[in-house]
Amino acid sequence: MKRALILSGGGARAAYQAGVLKAIAELVPPGSRNPFHIICGTSAGAINAAALASGAHDLLGASEAMCRVWANLTIDRVYRAETWPLLRIAGRWAQSLLGGRPAQRPVALLDNTPLKELLAQAIPWSAIRTNLDLGVVDVLAITASSYDSGLSVSFCMGAEDIPMWERAQRLGVRTAIGIDHLMASSAIPFLFAPVKIGDEFFGDGAIHQVAPTAPALHLGADRILVIGANRARNHRAPRRSGGGPSLAQVGGHVLASIFTDALGTDLEKVRLVNVAVRQIPPEQLPKSPMPLRDVGLCVLTPSVSLQALALEHHGRLPRSLRMLLGRVGGTDEGGAALLSYLLFDANYCRALINLGYRDGMAAKKDLFAFLREG
Numbered sequence: 001m002k003r004a005l006i007l008s009g010g011g012a013r014a015a016y017q018a019g020v021l022k023a024i025a026e027l028v029p030p031g032s033r034n035p036f037h038i039i040c041g042t043s044a045g046a047i048n049a050a051a052l053a054s055g056a057h058d059l060l061g062a063s064e065a066m067c068r069v070w071a072n073l074t075i076d077r078v079y080r081a082e083t084w085p086l087l088r089i090a091g092r093w094a095q096s097l098l099g100g101r102p103a104q105r106p107v108a109l110l111d112n113t114p115l116k117e118l119l120a121q122a123i124p125w126s127a128i129r130t131n132l133d134l135g136v137v138d139v140l141a142i143t144a145s146s147y148d149s150g151l152s153v154s155f156c157m158g159a160e161d162i163p164m165w166e167r168a169q170r171l172g173v174r175t176a177i178g179i180d181h182l183m184a185s186s187a188i189p190f191l192f193a194p195v196k197i198g199d200e201f202f203g204d205g206a207i208h209q210v211a212p213t214a215p216a217l218h219l220g221a222d223r224i225l226v227i228g229a230n231r232a233r234n235h236r237a238p239r240r241s242g243g244g245p246s247l248a249q250v251g252g253h254v255l256a257s258i259f260t261d262a263l264g265t266d267l268e269k270v271r272l273v274n275v276a277v278r279q280i281p282p283e284q285l286p287k288s289p290m291p292l293r294d295v296g297l298c299v300l301t302p303s304v305s306l307q308a309l310a311l312e313h314h315g316r317l318p319r320s321l322r323m324l325l326g327r328v329g330g331t332d333e334g335g336a337a338l339l340s341y342l343l344f345d346a347n348y349c350r351a352l353i354n355l356g357y358r359d360g361m362a363a364k365k366d367l368f369a370f371l372r373e374g
Helices: 011-027 044-054 059-071 083-097 113-122 125-133 179-185 214-218 247-278 282-287 306-311 319-327 333-342 346-362 364-372
Strands: 003-007 038-042 139-146 152-158 170-174 195-197 200-203 223-227 296-300
Touching (some): 011 044, 011 223, 011 333, 011 364, 044 059, 059 346, 113 179, 125 139, 125 152, 139 214, 170 214, 179 195, 247 296, 247 333, 306 333, 319 333, 346 364
Parallel strands (some): 003 038, 003 223, 038 139, 223 296
């Protein structure tokens, strides 16, 4: 049995995944290595995926290192939020609306150059190659979206005999994964600039990713654990007293649709295929023109509203950014979803880590069953 881990996107919300992974590390025997043969990451989940792959020889150590980085994070280590950089970008946007030259027109609201420096320091890149060579991990897959071709591209680092794929809207490419792949995968549209890899520009991997489980399935996964960072179950944002939704509420809704809707739909498809496969006699499965198998699924998502959690810490935003978000409704209850993606603050991230750890421990029965299989 090949187990796969899928870490989805969600900006600052991805700190939740670090807490879940710490819980998993404490549920397995001390000194255990990473139990996942295939590690797939998208957007901010791609950063966690690379960090886990680099420390896969020591699951507890890797999860604790991941938690330390998130728990000590500050906004200025992810993007520039000082007054002057924000004013400079705002000025360029205003100029572009008045007919500035194409080369001067901005494509992002925030400068995330500091994130590149953080990734260079926080992830021991050579350890990823070592763990792959030793078989501690079979493959690391990082998904980004090409602005040129419109394809969802999964960059895969692993053995030469691992099959790649080309399907409608998605493509698997064998390559050595580096910082630029993580920067591209986590480049939320409009907020962070696209990243050039080869001859193409790439943005957030959740865009056009109609089948988030596809990379794991193409790579041979029989069991898949999905750790999401989406909206709490059955959560509904309140309406503003003024009537319609605020600009921040609309923005949060768009980001939620990018990060979560495709995953939910895809998981439902996998469950339906599983039901169909169980109706086929086992001896007939090898005769299918397409490979069919019953894929075990385990899904963990936040048990409480991350919007409410973000609101508790919105005072930690730099003053200039707090004022900007306040103008569009991002610091009130209705628009806090947008805030929950951008609040790369230690206190908020610690709260997310603790929530992920509690949710992981609460699901230990399901996790034990998942880890025992195969």
